[in-house]
């Protein structure tokens with residue numbers, strides 16, 4: 535089986551899929567789509583994902599899979615061990631809700647296409663754009679902190695890493711890349727750091743990818 539991930543070093547959605555594949559011990563090669571140079575809009579990539587977004591996952595000659603959470607759920611069904619969702623239906627719903635707070639509520643508002651629209655169509659200045667990004671990043675962190683503060687840990691759903699941890703960790707890493715102050719969110723930071731101590735997350739980190747800046 536050949537498995538190709540279309541990603542980009544700075545993409546938090548691609549980071550989610552890399553972490554899931556690493557946790558499940560799956561081999562893949564990554565093709566970089568340079569989102570800073572508009573490669574997501576080239577016809578060759580739009581043929582892979584008409585939305586013009588990474589990640590996309592291609593296995594052998596099957597059609598591309600897109601949307602990080604859909605890809606992770608597909609991997610979960612085909613490679614169930616180790617599980618990235620809890621066992622009980624109620625816990626699975628809660629776990630997915632935590633994940634979607636990041637992937638559906640916050641992250642879509644800060645993607646390059648939204649930032650480009652703010653820049654070039656609405657013509658907001660840089661500080662206003664950064665305030666927008668920070669506002670939506672903190673809105674999700676505040677909701678997650680409140681839901682996780684009494685969780686037993688070390689991960690969102692207890693002793694095992696789930697898709698909620700994948701989303702939370704990528705969100706915390708994204709906030710750190712923007713250099714936001716995270717002192718208000720100690721639980722989120724503690725859980726993310728527990729995940730980043732795992733090799734699967736460390737290897738998937740944006741700054742460990744080809745094309746990432748060397749300076750930290």
Ligand SMILES: N[C@@H](CCC(=O)N[C@@H](CS)C(=O)NCC(=O)O)C(=O)O
Nearest residue numbers: 545546547587588601602645646647
């Ligand atoms: N909901 C999608 C989001 C995908 C997405 O927006 N990816 C970003 C990078 S993190 C992207 O490729 N953006 C390109 C653009 O906005 O032009 C997912 O979870 O996969």
